[in-house]
Amino acid sequence: MTATAESAAPRTxxxxxxxxxxxxxxxxxxxxxxxxxxxxxxxxxLIPLYLAVVTALKTPDQLGxxxxxxxxxxxxxxxxxxxTTVKFPRALLNTALVTVGAVLLTLLTNSMVAYAIARxxxxxxFKGLYLYFIAALFVPFPIILLSVVKETAIxxxxxxxxxxxxxxxxxxxxxxxxxxxxxxxxxxxxEEAALTDGASTWTIFWRIIxxxxxxxxxxxxxxxxxxxxxxxLLPLVILSDPAAQTLPLAQFIFQGQFNTNYPVAFASYLLxxxxxxxxxLFAQRWVVSGVMRGSxx
Amino acid sequence: xxxxxxxxxxxxxxxxxxxxxLPALVIFAVFHTVPLLSGIYFSFTNYxxxxxxxxxxxxxxxxxxxDDRILNAYGFTFLFAIVSTIAVNVISLAVAIALNGxxxxxxxxxxxxxxxxxxxxxxxxxxxxxxFSNSVPAIAEALGINALTTSILAGADTAWIGVVILSVWQxxxxxxxxxxxxxxxxxxxxxxxxxxxxxxxxxxxxxxTFPLIGAFFTINMVLSLKNFLQVFDQIVSLTAGGPGTxxxxxxxxxxxxxxxxxxxxYQTANAVIYLIVIIAISFVQLRILxxxxxxx
Numbered sequence: 278m279t280a281t282a283e284s285a286a287p288r289t290x291x292x293x294x295x296x297x298x299x300x301x302x303x304x305x306x307x308x309x310x311x312x313x314x315x316x317x318x319x320x321x322x323l324i325p326l327y328l329a330v331v332t333a334l335k336t337p338d339q340l341g342x343x344x345x346x347x348x349x350x351x352x353x354x355x356x357x358x359x360x361t362t363v364k365f366p367r368a369l370l371n372t373a374l375v376t377v378g379a380v381l382l383t384l385l386t387n388s389m390v391a392y393a394i395a396r397x398x399x400x401x402x403f404k405g406l407y408l409y410f411i412a413a414l415f416v417p418f419p420i421i422l423l424s425v426v427k428e429t430a431i432x433x434x435x436x437x438x439x440x441x442x443x444x445x446x447x448x449x450x451x452x453x454x455x456x457x458x459x460x461x462x463x464x465x466x467x468e469e470a471a472l473t474d475g476a477s478t479w480t481i482f483w484r485i486i487x488x489x490x491x492x493x494x495x496x497x498x499x500x501x502x503x504x505x506x507x508x509x510l511l512p513l514v515i516l517s518d519p520a521a522q523t524l525p526l527a528q529f530i531f532q533g534q535f536n537t538n539y540p541v542a543f544a545s546y547l548l549x550x551x552x553x554x555x556x557x558l559f560a561q562r563w564v565v566s567g568v569m570r571g572s573x574x
Numbered sequence: 575x576x577x578x579x580x581x582x583x584x585x586x587x588x589x590x591x592x593x594x595x596l597p598a599l600v601i602f603a604v605f606h607t608v609p610l611l612s613g614i615y616f617s618f619t620n621y622x623x624x625x626x627x628x629x630x631x632x633x634x635x636x637x638x639x640x641d642d643r644i645l646n647a648y649g650f651t652f653l654f655a656i657v658s659t660i661a662v663n664v665i666s667l668a669v670a671i672a673l674n675g676x677x678x679x680x681x682x683x684x685x686x687x688x689x690x691x692x693x694x695x696x697x698x699x700x701x702x703x704x705x706f707s708n709s710v711p712a713i714a715e716a717l718g719i720n721a722l723t724t725s726i727l728a729g730a731d732t733a734w735i736g737v738v739i740l741s742v743w744q745x746x747x748x749x750x751x752x753x754x755x756x757x758x759x760x761x762x763x764x765x766x767x768x769x770x771x772x773x774x775x776x777x778x779x780x781x782x783t784f785p786l787i788g789a790f791f792t793i794n795m796v797l798s799l800k801n802f803l804q805v806f807d808q809i810v811s812l813t814a815g816g817p818g819t820x821x822x823x824x825x826x827x828x829x830x831x832x833x834x835x836x837x838x839x840y841q842t843a844n845a846v847i848y849l850i851v852i853i854a855i856s857f858v859q860l861r862i863l864x865x866x867x868x869x870x
Contacts (some may be wrong), residue, residue, distance in 0.1 A: 312677040318669060319686045321743070325701045326689075328709065343716070344709040386598060393594035406595060413606055415856045417804055419828040420845035423623070423838055424609035424616070446605045449598065478590040507694040509807045510825075514833070525694045529810065532700070539704065546697045557692045561685040568688075568748070569755040572790070 329550075333543035340539055352540065359545035367520065368527040369552065371437060372506055375523060378441035379505040380498050383448050387497065388490055390449065391456030392482050396468075398457070407457065413450040418510070426514045435517040443515065444505045452497050455571055459493045460486065496571035499564055506553055524549040613842045623838035634843035643819055644844060647827045650734060650820065655802035658738050662745045662798055663791070669746065670753035671783065684754065691747035695740070699811025702740045703727065706812070730820040733813050737821055740808050745801065749794050756790030757783070796859045803852060824848050 327345070333355055334348040359365065397403035429439045463486065471481050487494075509525040516522065522530065528549055532542075557564060617634055621627035638644050673684055690698070707725040714722035726732040760783065768778050784791070806825040809815060815822035815830075822830075828845050831837035 306676055307678050308676045309678075311672055311675050312679070315669075315672050315677055315683050318672070319683055322686055322689055322747075325698060325705060325743075328705060329701045332704070340708075341712075343712040344704065389594050390598045393591040397591055403591070403595070406599065410602065413602075415853050416606070416610060417825075417845070417848055417852050419804070419825045420613050420842070420849045421606060421609035422828065422845075423832045423842060424612045425605060426833075428605070428609060442601070443605060446602055449602060478588050482594075503692065507696075509694065509696045509810070510829075514829070525696045525807075528694075528697050528700065542700070543704075546700055549697055550693050553692050554689070557689070561688075562681060564692075565684055565688050565751060568751050569758075572752045572755045572793075 329543050329547055333540055333547050335540045337538055337540060355540045355544035356548065358541045359548055362541065363527045363531045363545050363548075364522075365527075365545070365548050368522050368524045368549075371521055372523040373552075375437050375440045375444075375512075376502055376505040378437070379444035379448075380501045382441060382445045383452065383501045384494050384498055386445060387449055387452040388456055388487060388494065389482060391453045392460055392486055394453065395457040395460035398461075407453070410450050410453050414454070418447075422510075422514060429515055430517065435515055436521050437516075439515055440505075440511060440523075443511060444501065444508075448497075448501055448504070452501075455497060456490070456493055459490065463489055492567075492570055495563070495567045499567045500571065503553075614846055616839050617843035617846045619839045621839040622836040623832065624836075627839065630839070634840050635847070637840070638844055638847060643822070643827065646819055647822050647824050651803060651805065651823045654734055654737060654741075654805060654821075654823070655799055658741050658745070658802045659795060659798045661738065662742045662749055663794055665742065666746045666749035666794070667753050667791075670750050670757055671779070673750070673754055674757040684751075687750050688747050690744040691751075693744075694807075695744050696807040696811045698744065699740055699808050702736070702743075703812050706736050727813055728817060730817045733817060733821045736812055737805070737808050740812060741802060741805065744808075745798060749798065752790055752794055753787065756787035760786050792859075792862060796856070799859070800852070800856065803855075 331346070331348055332340070332344060334351040334353070335355075336348075336352050339346075339348060394403050394407050398407060425443070426435075429435050429443075432439075434442065467485055468481050471485055476484070507525060508523075509529065512523045512526045513529070516526065519530075528545060531545070616627075618629055618631060619627045620630045620634075669687060673680065673687070677683070706727050711723050711725055714720075727736045764782050765778060768782060773781070804825050805823045806829070809821055809823055809826055813821045815826055824844070828841045828848070831841040831844070835841075
């Protein structure tokens with residue numbers, strides 16, 4: 278099961294030197310028809326993004342037609358207007374804060390809980406705990422939605438801190454599932470040796486196990502990041518202070534004001550999509566192989 | 575295998591393991607189990623979300639089955655979820671097989687196909703909204719296709735198709751990657767042997783590819799259906815449940831009725847039914863999953 282992940286990683290990070298003979302023969306057999314077909318299919322992904330970019334650069338009177346026409350003279354002021362209208366810096370800061378907080382707290386706590394469960398699965402209490410957390414995977418969010426909103430309001434957690442906590446808690450079910458499978462494939466010998474050297478369980482976890490979880494931490498971190506950054510429903514119901522708005526929520530709130538001005542609205546969408554898209558551009562291989570690794574577990 | 579040895583058996587569990595899980599257990603119970611139980615509790619009341627309330631027994635549940643808006647939401651959600659699940663799995667599998675073939679720029683294409691999963695579905699939904707309401711009708715008019723000259727989002731019978739297209743567009747990104755991970759577990763020798771024996775591409779797919787990625791297929795079907803049954807963001811940005819209530823999903827209805835309509839008790843009853851439906855479906859799917867796990 279781990280074979281794919283491990284063999285995929287070196288392949289993607291291989292330095293591009295002169296290709297050996299065998300590889301060159303492979304390249305000769307490239308199916309160009311299939312490549313062209315895949316290229317055409319990939320346009321379906323890029324077309325909406327193209328539409329967003331050209332629309333964001335138009336003046337309102339250039340709208341009409343199919344919308345795919347190139348803008349006559351790029352109107353960059355749309356971005357400036359969107360920047361101030363949706364209070365972009367504030368929304369970006371909120372989203373970044375919630376995402377970073379959720380990812381860090383998730384990695385530190387979920388891995389530890391999974392470790393305790395994975396090493397004690399033969400005990401009734403931990404086995405029960407494991408099943409209890411996993412069972413929550415089948416509970417649809419709407420049923421807890423209304424009550425949890427009341428609860429966070431009473432506890433004073435109707436803010437970014439509450440969101441960080443909720444992402445950490447609601448991610449637990451899935452993450453434990455992934456971590457436990459991985460931890461159980463780590464041989465016990467290392468821990469036994471450390472134990473006889475007098476190391477405590479805490480030390481063993483933080484010094485030996487946590488570093489070994491690197492690949493799984495990457496997978497869990499990526500998935501948590503994508504979720505927390507793009508989530509709309511939780512911020513919509515949890516946050517009470519408009520100053521705490523996240524990026525998707527800000528787009529939703531200001532939608533009414535945009536109705537007459539599509540170019541500014543689209544500029545605003547692009548601003549909201551850009552940060553993660555930029556990060557992805559540079560970390561693309563790492564992100565995709567991280568997600569693939571999680572799926573073969 | 576060394577992972578199977580259990581040196582702790584018979585010995586007392588170090589107390590530290592309990593310290594590791596207890597805080598998580600308490601917080602999880604507070605933010606997940608308590609809201610779940612309190613939701614079930616309020617489903618037997620006429621609580622509006624504020625003010626006084628009293629027990630009404632099962633009347634919420636009885637009324638649910640007579641409420642056209644509720645029945646309509648279930649009808650739409652299931653139609654949408656089943657069509658989307660099938661479409662996304664067929665398309666993702668096809669794209670993944672192509673990406674796994676002998677093509678150039680493999681990693682680049684893989685990266686492009688994953689982009690929709692990076693983006694906020696709500697925001698992309700606003701772009702698709704424009705595409706469906708303005709671009710497609712304009713193109714249809716230029717080409718003389720009368721059926722598409724009005725926005726599909728404006729028709730009560732066609733709006734759900736728009737929601738399916740957007741959802742499939744986004745969900746395919748993740749599913750393609752999962753299928754690709756599955757396809758890479760299959761050794762190339764199998765195909766070489768098969769083509770030496772003169773097996774056609776379709777035969778190779780049916781006899782080698784599909785059986786060997788069966789587990790990935792099941793996982794994708796289960797996860798897609800579960801996610802699509804909870805559809806919310808896509809609808810907010812595309813149709814807001816309209817025209818009328820034709821694309822109102824169960825999640826959207828619970829949110830609207832519970833927060834805006836003063837139907838807290840009533841909609842939690844709806845949510846309890848929804849929970850039972852999801853558990854029943856998951857149970858059926860898990861039986862299939864477990865049967866496949868042997869080959870995983």
